Amino acid sequence: MKSGEIGVLEKLGDIPTKWIYLLVIIVMGIPILFPLRTPFSVKPETLAVYNIIEELPPGSVVVIEGANQYGFLVEIKECLQAVLRHLFSKDLKIVFISFSADNRMFHEIARAAVGISKDEPFNGKAYGVDWVDLGYLTGGSSALARFAANPQSVEYDSYGTPTKDLQIMQEMGKADTWGVCIEDSGSGVSNAIRQVAIPYETKMISLNTAGWYPFHIVYVKSGIIGGMTMGIRGAAEYEKLMGYVGLGHSGADMLNMTHGLILILVILGNISYFSQHFSKKEVET
Amino acid sequence: MISTDPLVWFGAILTLCVLSFLNKETSLYRFAEYTYISVAVGHAFVLGMNSLISQTVEPIMSGGVDVLIMFLFSLLIIAQPFKTVRWIARWPNSLSIGVGTGIAMYGAMGSDIISLVQGVIRDGFISEPGATLTGYFSIIGTTAVLVYFFFTIKRDALGGAVGHVATLGRYFMMVAFGAVFANIILSRSTLFFGRMIFLLSEWLGIV
Numbered sequence: 001m002k003s004g005e006i007g008v009l010e011k012l013g014d015i016p017t018k019w020i021y022l023l024v025i026i027v028m029g030i031p032i033l034f035p036l037r038t039p040f041s042v043k044p045e046t047l048a049v050y051n052i053i054e055e056l057p058p059g060s061v062v063v064i065e066g067a068n069q070y071g072f073l074v075e076i077k078e079c080l081q082a083v084l085r086h087l088f089s090k091d092l093k094i095v096f097i098s099f100s101a102d103n104r105m106f107h108e109i110a111r112a113a114v115g116i117s118k119d120e121p122f123n124g125k126a127y128g129v130d131w132v133d134l135g136y137l138t139g140g141s142s143a144l145a146r147f148a149a150n151p152q153s154v155e156y157d158s159y160g161t162p163t164k165d166l167q168i169m170q171e172m173g174k175a176d177t178w179g180v181c182i183e184d185s186g187s188g189v190s191n192a193i194r195q196v197a198i199p200y201e202t203k204m205i206s207l208n209t210a211g212w213y214p215f216h217i218v219y220v221k222s223g224i225i226g227g228m229t230m231g232i233r234g235a236a237e238y239e240k241l242m243g244y245v246g247l248g249h250s251g252a253d254m255l256n257m258t259h260g261l262i263l264i265l266v267i268l269g270n271i272s273y274f275s276q277h278f279s280k281k282e283v284e285t
Numbered sequence: 286m287i288s289t290d291p292l293v294w295f296g297a298i299l300t301l302c303v304l305s306f307l308n309k310e311t312s313l314y315r316f317a318e319y320t321y322i323s324v325a326v327g328h329a330f331v332l333g334m335n336s337l338i339s340q341t342v343e344p345i346m347s348g349g350v351d352v353l354i355m356f357l358f359s360l361l362i363i364a365q366p367f368k369t370v371r372w373i374a375r376w377p378n379s380l381s382i383g384v385g386t387g388i389a390m391y392g393a394m395g396s397d398i399i400s401l402v403q404g405v406i407r408d409g410f411i412s413e414p415g416a417t418l419t420g421y422f423s424i425i426g427t428t429a430v431l432v433y434f435f436f437t438i439k440r441d442a443l444g445g446a447v448g449h450v451a452t453l454g455r456y457f458m459m460v461a462f463g464a465v466f467a468n469i470i471l472s473r474s475t476l477f478f479g480r481m482i483f484l485l486s487e488w489l490g491i492v
C-alpha cells in the first residue's frame with residue numbers, strides 16, 4: 001500500500017452509523033424470532049434476592065416501592081413479574097406503593113401480566129387482606145420517610161378505598177416490622193436506603209436497571225442491600241430460579257448477541273483508529 | 286396476527302417515528318417527542334392532583350387542622366413570581382429544604398459513608414481468601430482514588446509517590462467509568478429490545 005492511501009482497516013472507522021444501527025437491529029431481532037436459549041449463570045446477588053424471599057417467616061410484610069419512569073418498563077417488568085410469582089406463592093402480606101407517577105402504572109402492568117387482579121383472589125390471596133396497592137404518593141424521600149414511620153398516614157389506596165377499611169393496613173406496622181422492602185427502580189434506591197434500610201435496619205432488596213447497577217452494587221458489598229438484580233439479565237436469572245422461561249430468557253439471548261456485536265465493533269473501531277494514527281505518522285516522517 | 290387495537294397501532298407508529306431519528310432528525314421524530322412530553326406532563330399532573338386531593342384536601346375536609354395549617358403555609362410559595370413579595374416564598378422553601386436535608390442526613394451518613402467504609406475494611410480483613418484478594422483491591426482502589434482528589438499535598442511530594450498513587454487512582458476510576466458505560470449499553474439495548482418485542486409481538490403478532 002502506498003503511503004497516504006486508505007486501507008481496508010482504516011475504512012472500517014468510516015462506516016456510516018446508520019449501517020451499524022441496521023446491523024444492531026438485525027442482530028437483536030434474531031434471538032426474538034428464533035430463541036437461542038444461550039446458557040447463563042445466576043449471579044450471587046440475584047440468588048440472594050431469591051433466598052431472602054424464600055426465608056421470610058410466614059405472614060411477613062413485604063413492601064414493594066419504587067420511583068420508576070415508564071421508559072424503563074422493559075428493564076424491570078420481567079424481573080418484577082418473576083419476583084411477584086415468588087411472593088404470591090408464599091404466605092406473605094404484600095404492599096405496593098409508588099413515589100413516581102409512572103411507577104403506579106408499572107405495578108399494575110406487572111401484576112396484570114402475572115394475572116393478579118383486585119377483583120378475584122390470586123393463589124388464594126385477596127385484595128385488602130393479603131395485598132394492597134397504595135398508589136402514587138407525592139413528596140419523594142419525605143413521603144417515604146412518613147410512610148415508613150406511619151403506614152396508616154396514607155389514607156386511601158390506589159382505588160380510592162379508605163385504608164382504615166383494609167385489613168392488611170390495620171395490621172401493618174412501621175418499617176422495623178417489615179420483612180423486607182423491595183425497591184423496584186434504579187433511581188429510588190438512595191431514598192429507600194436513607195429512609196428505610198438505615199433508620200429501621202429493614203432488610204432491603206433492589207430490582208435495578210442495568211444502568212444504575214454499578215452505582216448500587218457497593219451497597220450490596222457493604223451489606224445495606226441484601227440482594228440485587230440487574231435489568232433484563234436479572235429477570236432471566238430469576239426466571240431460571242423460579243423454573244420457567246419468560247421474556248427475560250429472550251432478553252439474555254439478545255444481550256449475548258448484541259454485546260458480541262458491539263465488542264467486535266469496538267475492537268474494529270480501535271484497530272481502524274490506530275491504523276489511521278500510524279499511517280499519519282508514516283506520512284509525516 | 287396483526288393487531289386490530291388502535292392504541293397498539295398508535296404506539297407502533299410513534300415508535301417508528303422515534304426510530305426515524307436513526308436516519309436523521311425528522312418532523313416525525315419531533316411529533317413523537319412532543320406527544321410524549323405532553324402526555325407525560327398531563328399524566329404526572331393528574332396523578333399529582335389526585336395525590337394532593339387524597340393526602341391533603343380530604344384530610345382537611347374531615348377536620349385535619351394540622352394539615353390545613355401546613356397547606357396554608359405551603360401556599361406562600363405562590364409569591365415566588367412576584368418581585369415585591371418574593372421573600373415570603375422563602376419560608377415554605379426553607380422549611381422544605383430544612384426538613385428534606387434533616388431527613389436525608391441521618392440515612393446518608395449511615396449509607397454513603399459509614400457502611401461503605403465498613404464494607405471496604407470488612408472485605409479486606411475478615412472474608413475468605415478469594416474474597417480477601419478482592420477486598421485488598423477495594424482498599425487499594427479506595428485509597429488511590431481518595432489520594433487523587435486530595436489536593437492539599439503536591440503531586441511531587443514524597444519523591445513523587447503521591448503522584449504515582451493519584452495516577453493509580455485515575456486508572457481505577459477509568460475502569461469504573463468503563464464498567465458504567467458497559468452497563469449503560471446493556472440498559473439501552475434492553476430498552477430497544479423492549480420496543481422490538483412490542484413491534485414484533487403486540488403489533489405484528491409475528492412472535
